[in-house]
Structure formats: structure tokens, C-alpha cells
Amino acid sequence: MIELIQEFFRQLAADYPRWNFIFFYEERQFDKVAEGLWVTVQLSVFCIFFSVLVGVVGAWMQGSPSRLLRMIVQGYIQFFRNTPPLVQLLFFYFALGQFTPTHSPDGWLEVPIISNVGWAVISLSLFAGAFNVEIFRAGIEAVPESTREASDSLGFTRLQTYGYIVLPLALRICLPSLNNNLVNLVKTTTQAFAIAVPEMLYQSVTIWNDYPSAQNPMMLVLFVVYILLVGVVVMSMNRWERAMKIPGYGT
Amino acid sequence: MPDTAWTPDQPIVSLKDVHKSFGELEVLRGVSIDVMKGEVICIIGPSGSGKSTLIRCINGLNDIQSGSITVEGLEVHDPKLDKLALRRKVGMVFQQYNLFPHKTALENIMMAPLKVLKEPKEEVAARARRLLAKVRLDGKEDSYPGELSGGQQQRVAIARSLAMNPDVMLFDEVTAALDPETVKEVLVTIKELAGDGMTCILVTHEMGFAREIADHIYFTDRGVIVEHGPPATFFKEAKDPRTKEFLSQIL
Amino acid sequence: MSARRPIPGLGAAPSTDLPVLLPFDRGKGRTPDIYLATRWLASLPPWTPLLILAVMLAWPLVAHAQGRYAYSDAFDALFRWMPFLVFEGFFFNILISFLAMAIGTVAGAALGLAQISLNPMLRRAAWFITQLFRNSPWLVLLFIVLLAFPFEIVIGGVIIPIPDWMKAVFGLSLPIMANISEVVRGAVQSVPTAQWEASESLAFTRRQTMWQIILPQCFKRMIPPWMNWYAILTMATPLCSLLGVEELITLSRQAMEGEDNHPELLVPFFGFALVIFFMYCYPIARATIWLERKYSVKL
Secondary structure, three states, X not given: OXXXXXXHHHHHHHHOOOXXXXXXXXXXXXXXXXXXXXXXHHHHHHHHHHHHHHXXXXXXXXXXXXXXXXXXXXXXXXXXXXXXXXHHHHHHHHHHHHHOOEEOOOOOOOEEOOOHHHHHHHHHHHHHHHHHHHHHHXXXXXXXXXXXXXXXXXXXXXXXXXXXXXXXXXXXXXXXXXXXXXXXXXXXXXXXHHHOOOOHHHHHHHHHHHOHHHHHHHHHHHHHHHHHHHHHHHHHHHHXXXXXXXXXXXX | OHHHHXXXXXXXXXXXXXXXXXXXEEEEEEEEEEEOXXXXXXXXXXXOOOHHHHHHHHOOOOOOOEXXXXXXXXXXXXXXXOHHHHHHHEEEEOOOOOOOOOOOHHHHHHHHHHHXXXXXXXXXXXXXXXXXXHOOOOOOOOOOHHHOOHHHHHHHHHHHHHOOOOOEEEEEOOOOOOOHHHHHHHHHHHHHHHHOOOEEEEEOOOHHHHXXXXXXXXXXXXXXXXXXXXXXXXXXXXXXXXXXXXXHHHO | OOOOOOOOOOOOOOOOOOHHHOOOOOOOOOOOOOOHHHHHHHHOOOOHHHHHHHHHHHHHHHHHOOOOOOHHHHHHHHXXXXXXXXXXXXXXXXXXXXXXXXXXXXXXXXXXXXXXXXXXXXXXXXXXXXXXXXXXXXXXXXHHHHHHOOOEEEEOOEEEEOOHHHHHHHHHHHHHHHHHHHHXXXXXXXXXXXXXXXXXXXXXXHHHHHHHHHXXXXXXXXXXXXXXXXXXXXXXXXXXXXXXXXXXXXXXXXHHHHOOOOHHHHHXXXXXXXXXXXXXXXXXXXXXXXXXXXXXHOO
């Protein structure tokens, strides 16, 4: 069966030189595509996780009584929202990357403890996190003050009130905007290309640099992969939204 | 130390010359009230007379400028006060119910004992079911607040406060937001509670109800207590012209 | 290493005679204070983590100050290159953003109107194009345009070359087109249906209703999101450097090469790029929010 598919695409490439789906019959290229996809998925998952974490913590700090802390968080948000994510990536990886300590796992090479993938995760999480802080803050502000008072008078601490009452409610309010931002984040992971993170786009470019005849098929694959990834994010967020719907609340 | 000194023959809640202002606006101008264990106190008065502020000061939701409030010997506005100890003694029910909309009726009741008091789950669940039955809502365990009527939500809120085993219950205009036909079911619940010997402090507009259940009635106007007495004498022999005017409008 | 080291204040009731570690007495019959560590953390000023972060970030600057090529030299180099970077580099980014925005707006408006057309085929096609370009990464679109477009076109025997930066403009205008299309559709649909019914009852045709009644109403409402997309587009222009277009980032790298690639150059040069983009985009973001508030009040 597999050989049949391979034969089909080999024949296709011979008949139509511009449609060389090389990864379908050459194992090395297939591995590249698979690895690129895997790295993109991992990058997306880690960045989504950390950016949401940044958003939750940042929104909590924005509710703090300390003016200085609120100003710092505000500065962080404005800076990361109003500068290009690509330049942020370059700044983190090249400029800050030179200061990170190195270690030597094999005793020969000195490797920085934060790899380019690590910097991509840090940089993209901070970028998307800045938007998430704003999104969560808007959700938190939509939780009525009186609900917070009720949990206060039941003896919950500020942290408990935040964790058990405010956040679960705020999350439901801000899911649609969060959905948008996470889709944007998945799309922005392609920019890790700039620091040679071997994700989907990077692998595709190496393939079509080696085999110009594979250009069109690779573009097609890129379109399909990202539309699917975005589709997965949108669908799981919608499912989550439905699952979290409280009977009789809202609408 | 007052903490250890309290005995049941002393006032369980004691306010001495309490002053409270919001910025320029003086809301409480020297209020003193003593409540004995098992007593039912009703605070009445025109809106804006500081009734709600007064009751909110008792469990520390609002701070005060001078004077003292003690609950079972605990100084409420001592900065070193252990808030949890106070909140275990004082339960509060709000005008807007303030149930947690993302939790079922049963979960609303169980949450504080589980998370704040860290009591075992089975015990709390059994108690919560008993309390729901007590407020005549058995069968509504799994309903969300949004699926309950105002009166039902308010009774869940009462049960939620009772789950913390408080010694004093505060009711802040708990029937003001309800439909006329559901007011009664909430009042019946409070009456039963008072009959069980619970110390209750109510802010209310329901004069007939106050007359029926109160041991003592306080009339406040413009931040001071104008007149007080047991209902039998208070409603018939009011002396102060302000009280007379208020009662003539209400009754 | 002993496996169980007692941690003061955590676990079982601490037994110590140090007065500072005695559990905080919270009245009769209270459990011992197991939250000592949490309390200590909570008692720290809230900006402590940021202070640590600042020290961590500033540390390398201090540590490297001893080197041969000092940071002051790097900043001197930056000042020398600054006019070049701004006038040759950043202004080119702005030019790219203007052109891409112009193309994207015109195409997006047409696509958006097609999305609400009465012709179901046209509507579906417009929806598909919008979703395709809205959900694809910008960088992927840029690469595809760069590779798929010819480097020159022949019109009536005249050979017109298409330089890379023009392709980049076109590549950036695609996602803008798709997003403006959504803005137009959303704005038109936000006008209450009563307006349509009222104009229909006054015998306006659909075209007249659209152009003379609906669009003038939602034009104002489209300005804030339009500006928002312009800011996002401007921040996407550095992507062109990955395609070799000579904009700010490409020129910054060339300038650093011209200065012998000292690693000390990286912080000032990339930092400068961040700052200049911030200075350009932040006012736009503020104005967008301001306009949004201003227009939303009148709704």
C-alpha cells in the first residue's frame, strides 16, 4: 500500500515536474516534514501554556494595591504589544542570548543553557502573554465586586478568591478573545524561523531550497498544516467554551 | 486580653462609638449597639442612613475611622486580627445573593468549609445537604444559581453562610431585590433560624417582619441611632419626631 | 544529604526555641501556623521578582563592562549609524506599510462587500478567500508570494521588473485584505436591520441603501479597527528582512557587520529597533483606543 502511494507520487513528479511531492516517497524529506510539524505543535503548545500563565499572573499583579507594580505590568504590556514580535525574537536570542551561561553536555562543545527553541518559547510567550494580561484583566473586571465580597466574607483569602471564584468566572467571559489571541500565537510561531528553530516553515524552506521542484507541493502543505492547526485551536476552544457554559448564566 | 475574656453573659457583638466616613462623607457618627447571644436585632431607617455600612463594618468588609467593634471579644478592626477567625464567627447574607454562578447550589454551600476550613468532604457534603433541606431546597442540589429563582438563590446564600457554623448572622436587606411573592419564603427561613437561637442582625424594610421577630429594634438616621427599644414599645411609643415621621410613612 | 531536612514553619508543629520562629499565636485552639513560608513570601514587597529580573538583565552589562570593546563603543557605533538606519531603513518599513495598507484596504473593502453580496457563489468565494488569508501565518504568505510571483512581467512588450520589496508589499497586503474584509463585514452587519427595513420602505434600492445609508453609518466604526490593523502591519514589516528586503533589520545587521560584529553591538542595535517601532506604534495604539471609546459612546 505504502509503496503504491510512493510510486504514484514518484510518477506524478516525473510527469509534472512542478508538482514533486518529494516527501511522499523519500523518507528523509518525510522525516523533515514530520519533525517540522512536531516542533511547530510543541512550540505552539508550550507557548500557549506559558502565555496563559503570564496572562493570569500579570492580570493578578494588575489588581495589586502597589502602584509601582501596576505601572511595571502596564509598561510590559505596552512594550510587547507595540513592537514587532520578530524583533523581539532577534533581541532575545541574539542580544540577550549572548549573556546566558553555557554548559557542556558532551565535554567538548559549550552550549548555552537556553537553546534557540528555548528563546523562541520565552519570547513568543511574553509577546502573546502581554495580550493575555489585557484579555484576562477585562474578564476579571467583569466579575462583580459583590461576588468578591461574598467570598471575602466567607473567609477566603485574596489568593483563594482569585483562584476559586474570580478566575473561573473571568475565564468564561474572556474565552472568545483568548481564542483569537491563541490563533494569532500559533501563526506567529512561524517567525521562530528567523532564529533557525526547525519548525514547519523552516523545514519547508530547506526542502524547497534543496529541491526547487518541490516548491508548489510544500506551499500547499504549509497552507494545509496551518489551516488545520488553527482549526484545531478554534475547535477545541469552542468545545471548551461550550463545556464551561453555566446553565442559566449569561445570554 | 479580650479574646479569652469573652463569656456568654457579655454582649456577643458590641459596637462602641463607631465613626466611619467615605472621604468627606460621614456615614456613621458614633454608633453604639450591644447584642447578646441569641438576640435578634433589626436595624431600620431611611435609605442612606448608614444601615448597610454599619452591618458591613461588623464583619470587616468596611473599615472604621474610630471607635471599636468586637465580636466574641475579637477586635474587628485590629490590624493584627486573624480575619479567618472572625469570618468563622460571623456569617453574612447580601441583598444581591452573590452566589458563585459557576457552582451548583450544593457546591456553593460546600466550597468555604472545604477550601477555607479544610474539613473532610463527606462530612461537609452531609452538612450541606442537611442545610439545603433546612432551607427547603432539597432536590435542588445540582441546580446552578442561574436556574433558581431569586428567593431560592437567597435561601442557598443563607445555607452557604450557615455552613461555616457562624455564631452571628448578618442580613443586609436580603429581601430588597426579591419579587413580593418570594419574599415570604426567605423570611420564613430567617424566622426559623432565629427560633433555633441564632444571633441575627438584620437590616430590613419589612416592618411587619421586624415587629414579629426582633427582640430589639434600632432606628438609624444620618449616621446615628435615633431611638431603640423592644418592638412592642418601639412601634407604639416612638418619641423622636424623626422616628415618628419615618414610621408614619412606612406603616 | 539527609533525606528529610526540617523546614521551619512547614510540616508539623515547629519545635524551636528561637522566638522569631514561634508560631504566630492566633487565639485559643488554633492550629499551628503552617503558612509561615507563604506569609513570608506575601510580606515581601510585590516588586521583588521584578527587581530580581532587573538585576539579572543588568548583570551582563556590568560583567562585560571590563571587556576590550566596551558598551560605550557600541553605543557610539549606534549613534554613527542612526541616521542611516532611520532614513534608509525605518522609513522604508513605513513606505512598505503604507503601500501594503493601501492595496490591502482597497482589496479588503471589495472582498468584504462581496462577503455580504446577494450572490451566494460570490459570497462563498469571498468567505473562503477571507478565511484562507486570515488564518495563514504572515510569514508563510510572504514566502509564497516571493516564490510564486515572477521577477518581471511583460505588458505590451514592455518588461516591468518586480523587485523583492514589491513582492513583500503584495505579500503583506494579503492578510490585511482578509482582515479588512472581516472589518467591513462586521461593521455593515452591526447596523441594525431596522435601517435596512426603513430604507426599503422608502423605496431605496439595495445598492442605494448600502452606499447612501449603511456605509456612511459604519464608516466611523471601521476607523479604529483599521488603525489597529495598520499598527499590526507596521510591526510585521521586519518580516521582509527574512526575504532579503533592505529594511531596518537587514540594514541593522549590515551595520553590525560593518562594525566587526562585536557581540556588544547586539543589545544597542536590536534595542534601538525595538524602541523606534515602539515610538511609532504606541501613539497609533493610543489613538485607536481613544477613537474606539469616542465612537462607542454614540452607539
